[in-house]
Amino acid sequence: xxxxxxxxxxxxxxxxxxxxxxxxxxxxxxxxxxxxxxxxxxxxxxxxxxxxxxxxxxxxxxxxxxxxxxxxxxxxxxxxxxxxxxxxxxxxxxxxxxxxxxxxxxxxxxxxxxxxxxxxxxxxxxxxxxxxxxxxxxxxxxxxxxxxxxxxxxxxxxxxxxxxxxxxxxxxxxxxxxxxxxxxxxxxxxx
Numbered sequence: 001x002x003x004x005x006x007x008x009x010x011x012x013x014x015x016x017x018x019x020x021x022x023x024x025x026x027x028x029x030x031x032x033x034x035x036x037x038x039x040x041x042x043x044x045x046x047x048x049x050x051x052x053x054x055x056x057x058x059x060x061x062x063x064x065x066x067x068x069x070x071x072x073x074x075x076x077x078x079x080x081x082x083x084x085x086x087x088x089x090x091x092x093x094x095x096x097x098x099x100x101x102x103x104x105x106x107x108x109x110x111x112x113x114x115x116x117x118x119x120x121x122x123x124x125x126x127x128x129x130x131x132x133x134x135x136x137x138x139x140x141x142x143x144x145x146x147x148x149x150x151x152x153x154x155x156x157x158x159x160x161x162x163x164x165x166x167x168x169x170x171x172x173x174x175x176x177x178x179x180x181x182x183x184x185x186x187x188x189x190x191x
Contacts, residue, residue, distance in 0.1 A: 005113050008133045009105070015140040016101055018160045019046060020094060022147040026154065032084055035150045042150055043093055044083040045143045047071070050097040051081045052139055056132050057104035060117040065103050067096070108133065 022042050023031050031043040051072055054065035071081035084093050113130040151157050159165035170178075 004130075005108065005133070008130075008137055009108050012133070012137045012140060013101075013105075014160065015137065015144045016049075016097075019049070019140065019144045019147050020097070021161055022144075022151045022157075023090065023094070024162065025157075026151075028090065030154055031090060034083075035153060039079070039083060040146060040150065041083055042147055043090060044081075045147055046097050047084055047088075047093050048081045049140055049143060050093070050100045053104040053136060054100045056119070056136050057107040060119050060127065060132055061107055061111060061115065061129070062117075063103075063107050063110075065100060067099070104136075 023046075026042070032041055034041050051069050054069055055072065057063070058065040069081075070076060084090075108129065111129045113128065113133070115129040117127045117129065117132060119125050119127055119132075148158065158167055
């Protein structure tokens with residue numbers, strides 16, 4: 001693939017897909033529970049990225065996402081976009097993310113990489129589609145990495161897609177020995 005816009009968009013689509021896959025096979029509790037001291041959770045990552053894409057590929061280019069996203073309102077509580085209430089279903093959050101991504105993809109398709117945009121909350125607010133594509137790809141990939149670690153901690157599942165782990169193919173005993181070897185090295189270095 002030699003088209004820079006198509007390449008960036010393909011990487012973004014892959015990161016989106018990996019993130020959504022991390023919910024598969026998990027219970028409502030598992031996808032919602034806070035797994036870090038700051039409350040990071042799998043469904044919340046998707047909810048957060050829906051507002052990221054809606055704002056950056058919508059408002060930035062004068063193409064607002066047509067649905068109201070209340071977590072961006074001034075009266076919203078801090079971090080409201082980073083977790084789902086008991087009244088927000090998995091399907092609702094994921095379906096909204098898919099609609100936001102479709103809207104973002106339409107913006108990407110409609111504009112040239114050098115198309116100008118404006119991010120009012122940035123110190124240097126004048127941007128291009130290229131800079132926003134890179135920014136959102138980086139943020140989505142970062143959160144997909146968070147999801148990788150959270151999911152592995154929940155049930156050991158790894159990789160970009162089901163059955164597609166990027167880790168070496170070893171049995172549980174090998175991984176336990178590998179863990180012990182790394183832990184031993186860390187303990188010795190810390191002594």
